[in-house]
Amino acid sequence: MSLTLAARTQHMTSSAIREILKLTERPGVLSLAGGLPSPDSFPLDALAQASERVWRTQGAQAMQYANSEGLMPLRDWIARRVSLPHWQVEPEQVLVTTGSQQGLDLLGKVLLDPGSEVLVEQPTYLGALQAFSAYEPAYRPWLADAQGPDPQALQPRNAMNESVRAAYLVPSFQNPTGHAIDADRRAAIAAALRAHRVTLIEDNPYGELWYDAPPPAPIAASAPHQTVYLGSLSKVLAPGLRIGYVVTPPDEAPGALALRARLLQAKQASDLHTPGFNQRLVLQLLADGFDLDAHVVSVRQRYKAQRDAMAQALTRHLPEGCIWQIPQGGMFFWVQGPDGFDAAASLPDAVEQGVAYVPGSAFYVDATLASRQQMRLSFVTLSVAQIHDAVVRLAEHLRREGRRSC
Structure with missing residues (x-):
């Protein structure tokens, strides 16, 4: 029997970010690649207590179709x-x-x-x-x-x-x-x-x-x-x-x-x-008095400190010719490297040097509009000290690539 795939599958693509995340699993790599929220921001204790209450009071309903x-x-x-x-x-x-x-x-x-x-x-x-x-x-x-x-x-x-x-x-x-x-x-x-x-x-x-x-x-x-x-x-x-x-x-x-x-x-x-248990868990969390607005404020405070740390590190360490703006929110810096830098081609070398990022070309539908120099850097999953170290490694990578292109 031969297996024939639907023609539409030719239009499906893999996530460049998910593929890069596989590289970052290597020991010692500081990843600026993943668009993941910080696990330190998850209200695990409140979720655990709410989960126990859902099981105890709504277990059968939570496990039923919704x-x-x-x-x-x-x-x-x-x-x-x-x-x-x-x-x-x-x-x-x-x-x-x-x-x-x-x-x-x-x-x-x-x-x-x-x-x-x-x-x-x-x-x-x-x-x-x-x-x-x-x-x-x-x-x-x-x-x-x-x-x-x-x-x-x-x-x-x-x-x-x-x-x-x-x-x-x-x-x-x-x-x-x-x-x-x-x-x-x-x-x-x-x-x-x-x-x-x-x-x-x-x-x-x-x-x-x-x-x-x-x-x-x-x-x-x-x-x-x-x-x-x-x-x-x-x-x-x-x-x-x-x-x-x-x-x-x-x-x-x-x-x-x-x-x-x-x-x-x-x-x-x-x-x-959508899983009924998860929906009931959120509702129980709120019924227990969890203040989501206050929680979001604490997340913002955490991420703002990390954003500021990255802004300072980029200013202090990136070589001349790099361009970026400080984001007013969110989880990412969008950085353009110096002339001659190719973010996609040099990513494997960056990982060898212990740092990862996402090449900017992955986010374009028209390749002619993309710059090879662009990369996305996420700052929320690393500590302030790790952000500094990751930017130092990235800066050295950019300098090596600059020397190589000369």
């Missing part, structure tokens, strides 16, 4: 948590997903046909590209200036009023660049979405991880009929819970009910439901 939309008390809590005075989200708009990564996959499945144009930032989140690519879209780079993606790109491009099928954006402390779009540009993007009826997939995993000032309101708050909003508890609580969510447009938005129904069908076909 409804596909997610437990209503959790959907209600999510709706209240994301709502703003001028953006009121109803529980019925919320679909609980197995991580926000599943939300991206479900949206790709129900929104994209082969050849559908999807507008994406350059660079953009690699996991979104992985999720969408199986559905064979045609990516169109969403070019940007210093303020962020250009709203004019959302305009129809010809007399047939053809436009992009969807646009994808991480407005707050983007992965990989750490950039946040300001309020004026968000308002301009929202106006363009409303005028041209383009669907925006707004991904917001890092919005609560701000260090100097909170980011502006989500674009969904200004264009709720045109925006599908994604969030997650992975960065603010624990990624192993795999609790994400999709907020669909309100009922009165054109196509909103159909979108909600198709997402639910896609979810049922994918995994039936």
Whole structure:
């Protein structure tokens, strides 16, 4: 018997970051590569106590099948948590997903046909590209200036009023660049979405991880009929819970009910439901009085100290010709190395020298827009002392590569 794979599998890609993480398992390597939250930030004692209570009081229900939309008390809590005075989200708009990564996959499945144009930032989140690519879209780079993606790109491009099928954006402390779009540009993007009826997939995993000032309101708050909003508890609580969510447009938005129904069908076909035990664990944690807002403040304080340590180390040790900006939130520095540096080609040598990073080229759909010199550095999983040592190793690697290219 010969095994024939579906043609769509030719569009699937491996995660460059996951492959790099295999390299970092070598003893002595300080990894600036993984986009992982710090395990020191996980409230393990509170989770353990809540877990014991769930087993004792809800064990049978927690181990039973659950409804596909997610437990209503959790959907209600999510709706209240994301709502703003001028953006009121109803529980019925919320679909609980197995991580926000599943939300991206479900949206790709129900929104994209082969050849559908999807507008994406350059660079953009690699996991979104992985999720969408199986559905064979045609990516169109969403070019940007210093303020962020250009709203004019959302305009129809010809007399047939053809436009992009969807646009994808991480407005707050983007992965990989750490950039946040300001309020004026968000308002301009929202106006363009409303005028041209383009669907925006707004991904917001890092919005609560701000260090100097909170980011502006989500674009969904200004264009709720045109925006599908994604969030997650992975960065603010624990990624192993795999609790994400999709907020669909309100009922009165054109196509909103159909979108909600198709997402639910896609979810049922994918995994039936997000694990009920994990959902009940979060609800029990909250019922026990766990203050998630206070916890997020403590996470921000921890990460801010690590961000500041990396900024100081980069300033002190990186060779001349390197360029970066201090991110105002999130988990990443976006660094351009000096002339002649090739981040991808030299990564194996960097690992040999005890440090790892992610080459920037992994985050582009258009290779002509990528710079070989770019790399993403994560700072939240290393201690302040380890950050210093990792940057010292990286700086020496850059100098060696510079001498080699001369």
